[in-house]
Amino acid sequence: MVKVIPRTTKVLERLAAKNTPIYRTLSLYYKKLVREEVTLANIQATDKVLCIGGGPCPFSGILLHEYTGAHVTIIDNDECCVCIAKGLIEKLGYSDSITVLHSDGNNISPEDYSVIHMAVQVSPMEKVFCHLRQGCRMGAKILVRLPKKTLSNLYSINDLSVFQSCSGKAVHSWRNVDSTALFIKS
Numbered sequence: 001m002v003k004v005i006p007r008t009t010k011v012l013e014r015l016a017a018k019n020t021p022i023y024r025t026l027s028l029y030y031k032k033l034v035r036e037e038v039t040l041a042n043i044q045a046t047d048k049v050l051c052i053g054g055g056p057c058p059f060s061g062i063l064l065h066e067y068t069g070a071h072v073t074i075i076d077n078d079e080c081c082v083c084i085a086k087g088l089i090e091k092l093g094y095s096d097s098i099t100v101l102h103s104d105g106n107n108i109s110p111e112d113y114s115v116i117h118m119a120v121q122v123s124p125m126e127k128v129f130c131h132l133r134q135g136c137r138m139g140a141k142i143l144v145r146l147p148k149k150t151l152s153n154l155y156s157i158n159d160l161s162v163f164q165s166c167s168g169k170a171v172h173s174w175r176n177v178d179s180t181a182l183f184i185k186s
Contacts, residue, residue, distance in 0.1 A: 006121035013057035034063040036170040045069035053119030056084035075103040120145040
């Protein structure tokens with residue numbers, strides 16, 4: 001039962017990456033969510049954004065770029081997802097503004113980024129978060145999508161208490177994502 005939602009999301013995103021009407025329809029789910037995250041972290045065009053867990057159709061990374069003009073680097077630890085995502089980014093004409101890399105959140109060096117965005121599917125979430133928080137530069141903002149408590153057993157999160165001392169939060173009422181927590185390294 002664990003990872004049911006992440007697996008389903010990956011299937012839907014693969015379809016969206018290859019089919020424009022499906023892409024447009026599924027992107028509606030992310031638009032308000034990403035707008036709230038942009039506002040929460042005050043993301044600007046001058047920011048360098050790192051998205052952890054882009055999947056085959058990295059809606060969040062694409063929308064973060066579209067809403068702010070910031071350069072976005074998207075990573076995923078699934079080579080197949082990275083290949084599909086690169087094709088989509090090229091098809092959308094964003095190759096100069098969005099980079100997609102095969103990497104893992106536990107191995108990436110976060111110090112070059114002013115904003116780091118973690119998808120709710122990142123696994124193991126606490127470990128990746130602690131790595132990013134320790135390695136990022138002072139003043140860097142980390143956005144972490146957290147699932148509803150009733151759904152947390154469907155994701156790879158063992159200890160939600162790690163995410164309690166945030167600087168701010170955007171609550172998302174009707175989604176599988178309960179909220180996006182903002183952490184600022186000081």
